[in-house]
């Protein structure tokens with residue numbers, strides 16, 4: 062059979078490492094470059110692991126829709142395996158009964174539109190406090206570090222939704238929490254030799270200290286989750302609104318929803334890990350990129366502000382019930398996610414069976430990456446792809462729900478992001494209020510063209526240097 066096999070094109074391989082040396086610090090960029098040479102369905106060899114990289118909307122539709130079932134497992138990577146209590150979560154667990162049951166519960170209970178709406182007051186309160194905290198900077202005309210503030214905001218909202226707690230009640234401060242999250246993200250996003258070099262890789266990971274880093278990160282998160290769970294178990298008063306931990310502890314007691322699958326304490330912790338690692342940074346980086354693009358494009362910033370300010374009463378915050386009137390704001394969010402998708406290669410998938418892709422053979426246990434960052438800049442679908450032009454979404458025909466394969470910031474198919482409503486609600490409401498309450502000026506001596514748009518690697522793509530802008534009170 063091997064003789065007749067038709068592999069997708071790809072760069073020549075070196076012994077042992079294959080094509081690993083071709084992948085730079087920002088893999089979505091190096092893979093984009095390579096795809097220009099080898100095409101939208103490209104084969105790579107990453108150490109001992111065969112991989113296929115997808116870089117066009119047509120090919121993305123093939124793997125995420127037509128062959129979604131063949132492509133919807135996740136590879137058993139070392140970092141995610143450790144942090145997910147050996148794949149007991151939703152995001153990293155392989156396709157199977159466990160993932161299906163957990164995903165169903167998450168979609169129906171935790172991340173449903175109803176659940177997202179029930180936490181509206183949390184978002185509104187936290188954004189209100191953030192806006193208040195900027196008033197001092199507005200008075201003294203000093204810049205705020207939006208990168209840092211947006212992380213603190215999405216972390217506070219997530220903490221309150223998941224744990225029913227404010228930051229100050231967790232015993233951690235924002236900086237400590239940010240460090241724990243970023244340590245976890247870096248072991249997840251970093252290179253793990255054992256993933257690509259079976260048999261010898263674990264030894265390399267011990268030598269490089271990666272193994273120790275993973276252990277440390279796991280224990281930090283586990284201690285934190287355990288502490289919060291214990292507090293919930295020892296609570297004597299009943300809460301007005303159930304938080305995510307309450308809900309999951311109830312699911313542990315009443316297993317009826319799970320059929321054959323056991324919903325254990327480790328499942329609860331693994332899902333908490335997903336919520337923090339998938340939900341905090343993704344929102345924060347999206348808002349920060351949006352503000353960076355707006356600061357570079359004053360015409361767009363002004364147009365978005367005018368829309369909001371003509372619809373919202375002066376002196377009031379934008380509430381979630383008003384967001385549906387803000388068409389231009391929604392276009393700004395889409396345009397931001399086209400150019401800066403938080404997860405530019407989605408999460409890695411693994412094929413489960415053999416199939417044909419544009420005449421090429423794809424085999425089981427192939428690592429599959431979809432470069433949605435490259436697809437979002439493909440001149441075949443987008444005019445002037447490098448420019449920030451929200452109006453390109455004006456006719457409303459393209460959304461991010463996974464049906465339009467030229468625009469996939471949340472992925473698509475069975476493994477598409479289940480937190481999409483939660484993510485969008487957070488990004489839209491924050492941006493609306495930042496733009497409604499303040500005019501944003503560059504720090505003294507800086508021009509629009511001085512704003513750097515460099516990226517830093519990680520699980521979610523951050524702006525490399527912090528975005529600092531001066532808020533000038535409008536109200």
Ligand code: HEM
Pocket residue numbers: 151152153164172335336339340341343344347402403404407408409470471472473475476477478479480481483484485488
């Ligand atoms: C702007 C915010 C967000 C963005 C851009 C985003 C993006 C993504 C992307 C690209 C994927 C991978 C999809 C794929 O492989 O096809 C994903 C998966 C996932 N996201 Fe999100 N996400 C966001 C917010 C959230 C939030 C708020 C949560 C939960 C609280 C969440 C939970 C998850 C989970 C659990 C998965 C794994 C799904 C699975 O493997 O079955 N995300 N997200």
